[in-house]
Amino acid sequence: MTQFSKLHGFAAAKTYLLEQALTVSDLFERMSHVDDDVPGWSERKQDTDDVPLIDPPAPDAVNGAHCMQALAILQLAKTFEDRSLPDQLRDRPPVCLTVRDHEMGEFVEIAARALYPVAFAASRSPKVWRAPEVDTGKTVIALAERHLRTLLHEGHTVLMLTSPGQLVSPQLQDLVGHGPHLAPLSREMILAVLSLSHTPCSPRVTEALQATLPRSEELGRLETLKLIMAFQAETALGVAERLSRFATTAPHQTGPSLTDVFGQTDAIAAFAQLQEDVMSWQAGEVAWDQVTSSLLLFGPPGCGKTLLPTAFANSAKLPLIKTSYAECQKAGHQGDMLRALDKAVSEAINSAPSVLFIDEIDAFYARGGDVHANGYILGVVTGLLTQIDRLNACEGVILVGATNHPDIVDEAVLRAGRFDRHIAIKPLDITAITTFLQAKLGETTDASQLRQIAERMIGATGAEIDDFIRKARTLARELKSDLTDQLLLRAANLYLPRPDDSLLRRIAVHEAGHLLAGHRLGSPPVALARVTPQGGAVLRPHRMMHTDVTLHADLVMLLAGRAAEQILCQSVSDGAGSGPDSDLAQATRLALQAEAQFAFGEVTHLWHDIRHPPRSYDVTRDVARRATARLKTAEKDAITLLSENRAALTKIADTLFEQREIEGQALDQLLEDAMRDPSETEIENREPKTPDSNGSPQSSLYGKSIIV
Structure with missing residues (x-):
């Protein structure tokens, strides 16, 4: 196993183990097969064919803690291999290093002194400070932080060792920020320490070790105590077998994989590509900054937004860390909540490669409005943004968020660089x-x-x-x-609900109104229309921007379902206004925005906040009056449009009632065929009327002139 002599920190690890050995002769016997990179070290020659397959027992019980300290030397050397830790301490004190758990911090402190003996000599300036355990109590934590402050006041440079979820005060957190994480364990490191701590191995035993040791990702998730227990085995192969057993029994995600997810074509394709990219990154073929590693899933409840990240983590064999607004808020006041969020992020970073899933992203709603009333969410959203930026600076963590209402999430959370890809999760066809x-x-x-x-x-x-x-x-x-x-x-x-033909026919009429109005008024192309006993749906993308003309066209389209019921059913139902995402709710918000935010009216250019859903006491009487006028005009135009195209409306409604679900080209063809009916009244050349005095159009702009 002489190939480890060039591994970062290998010589320091060998020297440390020699110093800690019970007897020099014992360690010399175990390590005499290693290249002479320690002064006075000699190498024993032996015929590898005479070495047995099973390692002979070590002369004395191996000290697992000493092996862990040698392993920590290798991890620390890997962490700062591009630039030595003493250089960083001189240039940017203090340095904060995050380790997997508090117990590991003890080994890293010893490793730092062994790897950089001159820098951390008693007479030198650099000091090592380890944060206390989380459950030691506020008094102990306060005393520890006072000691750190004393070191900084005296001009020392400090290597701070913390673990995920560490209770560090916000003042200290602002001072040190988020530094590097201790490099994860690897199979190479384990083999290097085994070459020093256990008896020589033949090539066949080396092959057995390679076949037995868990993957590097699995080793990185093992608790410190389990690693110590593993190294206490008498033979190198025994150590590998213990590590394999511990890795097998370690907590891991079970459940569905991506093959168990149905219907979400775009999402499955995105996660499948991400899985390939992560494998390429692990193999060193792709840089992490070339991987799209953050996704936002949005759509109605129950469509699989929670299932997808779980399935992806299982398929990619990555640990899944879950949290949400509600889960973090359970921790207590704002500081406790942000600390809980920080703990989840730290766990994901320390488990990298990993998946961090943040549910209920819409609970981190947009900042704005009254600063005093909005102060809490202002701090929470700012804390979330800080954590997302922290994740982006760390390789190997896939961030997945989920929301039912992306339109109310703070724009800074959704922008590229925070959540790079947004994927709609829809009800199944x-x-x-x-x-x-x-x-x-x-x-x-x-x-x-x-x-x-x-x-x-x-x-x-x-x-x-x-x-x-x-x-x-x-x-x-x-x-x-x-x-x-x-x-x-x-x-x-x-x-299952029994089909009610009269209900289904009314729903088909309602959705046919949306389809026909949107088709005639140049709304974005519709992707799918369906009729179910629970209600209907017409799925089409939102506009990227509005003019006064396109906004009015969308108001007509939103109210055309209600208008179609009035024309073909001689009455209207509550379907247009049932819920905060209903036709009437969307139309109301759009009309209010036209008057209070987009300055499409002529009365005022003052900007007003319009919440989701709009609340009556947030809207002034004057704005409400002008918005109501827009809605009434839009409904009147919808009735006129559908009445003039009644034959096409009936044909579309009948086809929807019969087929229940139509999408893609079949839907486009249906709309084109319906409009070719000879009984249609031609309205392509209708001239628009001018807006009235309060800015509301008196008539909608049908035909080709408004196609966008």
């Missing part, structure tokens, strides 16, 4: 639901039967499908029966 059911229920279920059930679950989330499958299996156990097609249909009749 009928094909994905069928595939999901097939995968969960097995091949024994008839495909046509699954399709029939899937039609009743259009728009369902993965969580809702899982819930149905659990109920179906429970029913089978109750009846002591296999999960046959007949029993599955019975479960569907029990637990």
Whole structure:
């Protein structure tokens, strides 16, 4: 094992072990096969063919703590291999080094003195300060920090050793910032220490060690105590076997992989590419700054935003660290909350390569408004931004965030460099639901039967499908029966909403109104339209920017569902206004923004904050009056537009009712075919009317002139 003589810190580790040996002859016997890079060291020649496969027992019990100290020397040398620690202490005192746990800090302190004996001699300036354990109490922590302040006041340069979650005061945190992390363990380091601490190994034993040792990533996650216990084995192969056993029993994520996620094509592709990039980075083929390592998942609840990072971590065999706004807030006041967030980030960094998942990103809502009332969230969002920047400066951590409402998240959180890629997580389409059911229920279920059930679950989330499958299996156990097609249909009749044709037809009419109005008014191309017993949906991208014309067109499109019900059903339902994300809620916010934020009206250019959802007492009476006028004009124009295209509206509604879900080219073709109906009234050359005195258009601008 002479190849380790060129490893950073190897000579210092050998010297340290020699000094700590119980007898010089004992260590000389164990280490005589190593190259002579320590003065007075000689190398013993032997025939490797005569060396047995199993190492002979060591003369005395190996001191595992001494081995850990030698290992810490190698880790410290790796951490500062590009620039020595004494140079950093001279140029930028103090240096803060984060170690995996408090116990490891003791070994690193000894390693620093062994690796840089001149710099840390008693007469020299640099000092080592170790932060106390988290649970030692506030008094001990205060005394320790007072000692650090004394060292700094006396002009010493200091190497600070802290561990994740360390209770360091904000003043000290501002002083030292976030320094480097102790280099993780590697197989090469373990083998190097074994070459010093245990008996010589034949080439065959070396091969056995290589085959037995866990991967470097798994070694880096082992607790310090387990490493000490492993090194106390009598033979090198015994050490490797213990490490392998400890790595196997170490906590790890279990559960679904990316192959268990259905329907989210964009997200799966992004995570699959990220998995390849991480493997390339680990192999040294790709620099970390070339990897898109931060993703924001957004969409309605239950669609798989929590499942995806878990599945990715399992597929990539990476540790997953989870936290959220609520989880951090449980820690206490703002300082405790930020400390809990810091602890999660530190854990992810120390476990790198790893995945950090922050749920409920929308709880870190946009800063602004009344400074006094908004002071708490101002500090929290600033703390989050600091932690994200800290993650970006560390290689190997994948950051994944999730939110139901990306529009209310602070813009600084969402910008490139914080969350580089934003991915929409949508309810599953009928094909994905069928595939999901097939995968969960097995091949024994008839495909046509699954399709029939899937039609009743259009728009369902993965969580809702899982819930149905659990109920179906429970029913089978109750009846002591296999999960046959007949029993599955019975479960569907029990637990899934029965289609109500009159309700489905009204929903189809409502969505047809959105489709037709958006098509005629040049809204962004629609991607999918669906009709379900729980409601309908028309999915289209948001505009990047608005003019007064496009804003009015979107108001008409948003209110066209309500208008279509009035035309074809002779009444309106509450579907347009049920909830903060409903048609009427979106239209209301847009109309308020037009008057209070975009300065599209002529009355005032003053900017007002419009919360999500808008609150009546946040809106002045004058702004509310002008916004209401815009909404009424838009609804009037929607009714006119759909009435003039009634035949096309009916055709689109009938097709939606029959097919339940249409997307892509099929949807584009439906809209084009519907508009070719000869009974349509031509309105392409309609001239727009001028706005009235309060800035609200008197008539919508139909036709080609507003296509954007």
